[in-house]
Amino acid sequence: MGEPSTSSEKPKYWRTPLDIDKLQMPKGKVFIIKERCKGCGFCVEYCPRDVLELSYEFNSKGYHYPYPKNEEACVNCKLCDMLCPEFAIYTVDATKEKKTEVEKVGN
Amino acid sequence: METESGVLTGEHFLSGNEAFGEGALAAGCRFFAGYPITPSTEVAEHMAERLPQVGGIFIQMEDELASMNALLGAAWAGQKAMTATSGPGFSLMMENLGLGVVTETPCVIVNVQRGGPSTGLPTLVGQADMMQAKWGSHGPYEIIALSPSSPQECFDFTVKAFNLAEQYRTPVLVMGDEVVGHMTERVVIPPADKIERTPRRTPRVPPEKYLPYEPDPDGVPQMALAGQGYKMHITGLTHDRRGYPVISEEAQADMIGRLVEKIRKNREKITEYEEESCEDADVIVCSYGISARTSQLAIENARAEGIKVGVFRLIVVWPFPESKIDELAGKTKGFVVPEINCGQISLEVERCAHGKAKTILVPHAGGGTHNPDNILEAIRRAAA
Amino acid sequence: MIQQQESTIVEHHPMDVLLRQDRIPHIWCSGCGLGTSLTAFINAVRDCGIPLEKISVVSGIGCTGRVAGYLNLDSFHTTHGRALPFAVGLHLGNPSLKVIVFSGDGDLISIGGNHFIHTARKNMDITVICVNNFNYGMTGGQGAPTTPLGSRSTTTPYGNFEFPFNIPHLAAASGATYVARWTALDTRRLKNSMQEAILRRGFSVVEVISPCPTLFGRLNRLGTGLDMMKSYQENSVIRHGADPASVAMGKDGKIIVGKFVDIERPTYLDMMKQALGGRFNIPIPERSVDKTEIPMDGE
Numbered sequence: 001m002g003e004p005s006t007s008s009e010k011p012k013y014w015r016t017p018l019d020i021d022k023l024q025m026p027k028g029k030v031f032i033i034k035e036r037c038k039g040c041g042f043c044v045e046y047c048p049r050d051v052l053e054l055s056y057e058f059n060s061k062g063y064h065y066p067y068p069k070n071e072e073a074c075v076n077c078k079l080c081d082m083l084c085p086e087f088a089i090y091t092v093d094a095t096k097e098k099k100t101e102v103e104k105v106g107n
Numbered sequence: 108m109e110t111e112s113g114v115l116t117g118e119h120f121l122s123g124n125e126a127f128g129e130g131a132l133a134a135g136c137r138f139f140a141g142y143p144i145t146p147s148t149e150v151a152e153h154m155a156e157r158l159p160q161v162g163g164i165f166i167q168m169e170d171e172l173a174s175m176n177a178l179l180g181a182a183w184a185g186q187k188a189m190t191a192t193s194g195p196g197f198s199l200m201m202e203n204l205g206l207g208v209v210t211e212t213p214c215v216i217v218n219v220q221r222g223g224p225s226t227g228l229p230t231l232v233g234q235a236d237m238m239q240a241k242w243g244s245h246g247p248y249e250i251i252a253l254s255p256s257s258p259q260e261c262f263d264f265t266v267k268a269f270n271l272a273e274q275y276r277t278p279v280l281v282m283g284d285e286v287v288g289h290m291t292e293r294v295v296i297p298p299a300d301k302i303e304r305t306p307r308r309t310p311r312v313p314p315e316k317y318l319p320y321e322p323d324p325d326g327v328p329q330m331a332l333a334g335q336g337y338k339m340h341i342t343g344l345t346h347d348r349r350g351y352p353v354i355s356e357e358a359q360a361d362m363i364g365r366l367v368e369k370i371r372k373n374r375e376k377i378t379e380y381e382e383e384s385c386e387d388a389d390v391i392v393c394s395y396g397i398s399a400r401t402s403q404l405a406i407e408n409a410r411a412e413g414i415k416v417g418v419f420r421l422i423v424v425w426p427f428p429e430s431k432i433d434e435l436a437g438k439t440k441g442f443v444v445p446e447i448n449c450g451q452i453s454l455e456v457e458r459c460a461h462g463k464a465k466t467i468l469v470p471h472a473g474g475g476t477h478n479p480d481n482i483l484e485a486i487r488r489a490a491a
Numbered sequence: 492m493i494q495q496q497e498s499t500i501v502e503h504h505p506m507d508v509l510l511r512q513d514r515i516p517h518i519w520c521s522g523c524g525l526g527t528s529l530t531a532f533i534n535a536v537r538d539c540g541i542p543l544e545k546i547s548v549v550s551g552i553g554c555t556g557r558v559a560g561y562l563n564l565d566s567f568h569t570t571h572g573r574a575l576p577f578a579v580g581l582h583l584g585n586p587s588l589k590v591i592v593f594s595g596d597g598d599l600i601s602i603g604g605n606h607f608i609h610t611a612r613k614n615m616d617i618t619v620i621c622v623n624n625f626n627y628g629m630t631g632g633q634g635a636p637t638t639p640l641g642s643r644s645t646t647t648p649y650g651n652f653e654f655p656f657n658i659p660h661l662a663a664a665s666g667a668t669y670v671a672r673w674t675a676l677d678t679r680r681l682k683n684s685m686q687e688a689i690l691r692r693g694f695s696v697v698e699v700i701s702p703c704p705t706l707f708g709r710l711n712r713l714g715t716g717l718d719m720m721k722s723y724q725e726n727s728v729i730r731h732g733a734d735p736a737s738v739a740m741g742k743d744g745k746i747i748v749g750k751f752v753d754i755e756r757p758t759y760l761d762m763m764k765q766a767l768g769g770r771f772n773i774p775i776p777e778r779s780v781d782k783t784e785i786p787m788d789g790e
Contacts, residue, residue: 042527340568
């Protein structure tokens with residue numbers, strides 16, 4: 001796995017796009033259905049932004065379920081959603097809300 | 108005269124195997140999946156020729172396992188479907204006959220019986236699959252089986268089999284035999300509008316209210332078809348009324364209870380037989396299929412000797428006419444059961460006679476029909 | 492431990508519309524690749540554009556055989572090995588349906604092997620998703636026709652000495668018109684392949700290499716499901732268009748994945764129409780198909 005990047009880091013580009021000032025990193029929000037989780041760890045291992053960690057707590061089946069330790073870094077790539085064998089995690093696009101806020105500030 | 112309905116109305120000179128095919132077409136069958144096997148192959152050949160003419164599909168599958176499954180798939184797609192087989196092919200179909208029973212899938216299987224076991228006598232007659240018809244797939248269930256004695260009955264009973272399959276949502280077996288299958292006789296096919304065709308019992312409720320195994324008052328559930336938006340789940344596992352697998356004693360009791368009861372409760376409506384002079388008979392010859400015809404000379408000769416002989420011929424073999432045999436047992440000295448096996452239906456007759464009348468089996472190992480003298484001899488013994 | 496936000500915990504998943512929610516959680520073990528394969532499949536079904544009521548899923552027996560029971564589609568859980576002939580009947584009984592068989596390696600290739608080659612030979616317009624976990628999971632880890640040489644199973648306790656099948660080769664040689672293989676980890680490519688396979692006409696096969704940590708993994712000391720996924724990451728090589736004969740598992744430890752075959756050949760019904768259509772009126776409704784390639788990166 002590559003080095004985890006966090007939200008505090010600046011996004012790295014191979015070349016700086018001309019419209020960098022207009023680009024916005026997508027943002028995601030993580031949702032977890034903790035009772036479905038069987039603790040396989042696929043989502044935690046393969047999250048490219050190192051957003052997730054297994055909880056200390058158990059769910060009622062006795063598995064450690066994930067939680068977003070670093071949700072700020074989520075870019076809504078949905079890999080956790082697609083890898084999860086239990087339909088127990090998904091992300092949604094949270095960029096829009098932010099954009100609206102940005103637009104508001106701009107206004 | 109061919110009509111749109113696929114009914115070959117008129118008088119024909121047909122073999123039993125051809126008549127099975129024509130009966131299926133007249134009943135609305137538009138899907139046949141099969142595999143060549145003697146002595147039933149002519150049914151497949153006839154359907155390969157006839158089905159395209161009426162807009163249906165014939166497919167030769169890789170084996171009988173596949174044929175049986177293709178029937179079930181086609182039935183869930185909305186088709187009336189049939190296959191025909193013999194001997195080892197019937198054995199191969201047993202696995203998924205069970206799937207048809209447990210998923211309550213209407214379809215018709217013709218078995219043109221030959222001599223067995225194993226490869227046995229491919230070209231010669233047998234009637235030794237009668238108990239296999241009843242018990243051949245594993246597990247507890249009830250089945251419907253008919254037995255034709257002539258090409259005309261091959262036609263009539265195949266139509267009847269399709270209607271029973273739709274009425275009770277179950278695979279129905281037509282237990283022919285090599286002699287009847289290869290016998291060529293006059294077959295009268297009625298006009299299409301005179302042929303009764305039971306339609307599929309499709310759901311009368313919208314998808315959100317539909318339960319695939321919630322029975323109607325007669326014990327039979329409504330059947331949604333693939334592609335209609337009912338999103339049903341159908342499984343060979345023991346299931347609840349939603350169709351979901353439930354591995355428990357209770358679910359098994361509910362499902363098997365209903366599967367068995369839908370046939371047993373309707374037994375009187377399903378059973379069919381032909382009786383002649385049974386009321387005051389000394390001896391009743393109880394038979395079916397070709398053996399019912401070989402018995403005729405023996406019956407005539409016995410009557411000439413002064414023995415009062417009644418004739419009881421099974422049309423529907425399964426479910427067995429238990430109460431009728433019980434009733435007749437109280438009126439006669441004995442039953443004579445000629446069949447081309449070493450004792451199958453005779454056991455049922457004996458069971459249902461409850462010791463009130465003796466049962467004499469006239470066995471035959473297969474490969475030919477009875478010598479009527481052997482049947483006559485048994486009639487004399489029963490009358491004594 | 493960081494206190495988690497309550498807003499993160501929810502009750503439902505967006506994919507629930509395609510699941511029989513009253514049957515979830517499913518029976519598959521922790522670390523099993525079947526759930527991930529099903530996720531890819533649901534995404535493929537959702538994006539393929541075919542109305543959901545026109546899709547039927549047929550499974551056989553085994554762990555993978557349970558797939559049909561979790562999908563909120565017309566779904567049929569048939570007997571062991573018989574999903575394909577059942578699917579043939581369903582397809583020919585109503586050709587406007589898209590019929591998909593989702594089953595395991597033992598079900599499709601061993602007990603159902605004869606059905607597999609003949610359905611491919613006839614080029615039935617059916618899609619097969621074959622999840623290969625190299626053993627019989629449901630019955631407790633017995634040897635399968637895919638078990639690699641030397642691998643342990645409960646019926647090969649001294650190591651398997653039977654040559655295994657190479658599923659893409661078998662499919663292609665038998666006449667399949669679309670053949671791909673991915674591991675359960677390649678979830679996006681797997682989803683794209685499934686989607687392509689569903690939209691192609693003809694017999695399409697997608698093999699999914701999937702971890703069975705409880706049995707095959709444990710018996711062969713391969714670690715957890717996650718460990719097995721990591722080994723896929725290390726050992727799989729994408730080779731689109733590779734000769735299916737060259738993609739047997741286990742050669743130099745590599746798992747060759749990719750889209751191997753994507754050709755056109757008339758289907759069973761095309762051939763039937765061609766042979767009989769001039770003489771008879773056999774009504775054969777068409778289903779929607781799409782030949783568009785979905786870009787899948789690779790070499």
